[in-house]
Amino acid sequence: MAEAIALALGLVARGDADLFEIVLLSLRVSLTATAVACVLGLTLGAFLAVARFPGRGAALVALNALMGLPPVVVGLLVYLHLSRSGPLGFLGLLYTPTAMIVAQTVLITPIVAALSRQVIEDLHREYADQFRSLGLTRWQSMGALLWDGRFSLLTVAMAGFGRAVAEVGAVMIVGGNIDHLTRVMTTAIALETSKGDLPLALALGLVLMVIALGVNAGVQALRLPGERVAHA
């Protein structure tokens, strides 16, 4: 363990080019997937929170179930669509970072949608009568709820990012863990472990945890003063 930590610190201190490439790709893929998933998931979550339609209950159950989608299954589904014989094969996206972004977006959009639906619905219960009294349209209500719930929703986005950056199955299948192209932290860890290079795998694991911690701390640092100013 001490050896692993020393190795990890060594890699970081040396400014190891391969390590930084892997870290940057991990962040780029997972942050992009989180951003796309937030646009889709928050819209869907807000809509489900506000709208009443037949089959809504079933939709919520399905959405909640999708939160538990295994990453390998998502990877497989995206693979089937992107492979040369698949419906989107002509795009030539398989084994590219874009394919990994797509897979992680599919993986975490249900998480963002389901969690934000709960947050927004709780807020809506409080605001609904006032909004109807003011004559707000459904879209105006959704916008106001997303804005007033933004600090809780930031936590929802973090949950999505955490899931994306930590998963290995989906990016492995659609990315292929190609060195200098689609190798991210989790697939690198899996590879080093299977090669028996446990210290390097542990070192990468430590870096991954520090990054996850750093991103969360950064969001928290944004959030605290923001909340004070924003009358939450």
Added chain:
Amino acid sequence: MTETGAIVGAENLSLDIGGVRRLDDVSLRFEGGGVSVVMGPNGAGKTLLLRCLHGLQAPTSGRVTLDGATLTDRDRLRQAMVFQAPVLLRRSVAANVDFALKARGIHDADWRNACLARVGLLERAGDSARRLSGGQQQRLALARALATRPQVLFLDEPTASLDPASALTIETAITEIAGEGVRVILVTHDVAQARRLASDVAFFARGRLVERCDATRFFDAPHSGEAAAYLAGRYVL
């Protein structure tokens, strides 16, 4: 101003909630000038009546009218309501009023400030609405309602947690608004306040309209035993 203002009505209005009749065959009209006051003991159905008249709650039977026609969703834009427990957005005092204006496509900082000044909250415009005191929150809810320039204003115990001076500020505002031709329908338990403001009274008990008459007659010589007992402070459910 000779305008008589919008006419708010209920025709054979009944409301069941969970199989229990909460409003029972209520027929009445709010017309003429001045402030209409709705009174009655706790649980009489005053809040439910306002919710029905504002279109927030669909009656089980009967209908609600505005100027003689059945109330529609669009009509709600001509009305405003201050709820018994104010619901404020997690934003600044000014932003809460701006929000109501923006819902109608209006940006008018001067008018917003005038509304805040009317309830004595202009100095607090930049503060967090959620951190106002209970009474200040109620005053902000009134300012927000006024900002939308409603033709009908429902007030559900708007001075319940106000200190005497603030209550007086609000009463003055209510009188002015009614004088401007706005139909004001006020629920209050404050008999002295009702005497000061009311031009006519609707008295409810157990979901039924028990008495409907001029304010002077109601306070001086109520017909029903229930109203007399309520006014004397010895109404027993």
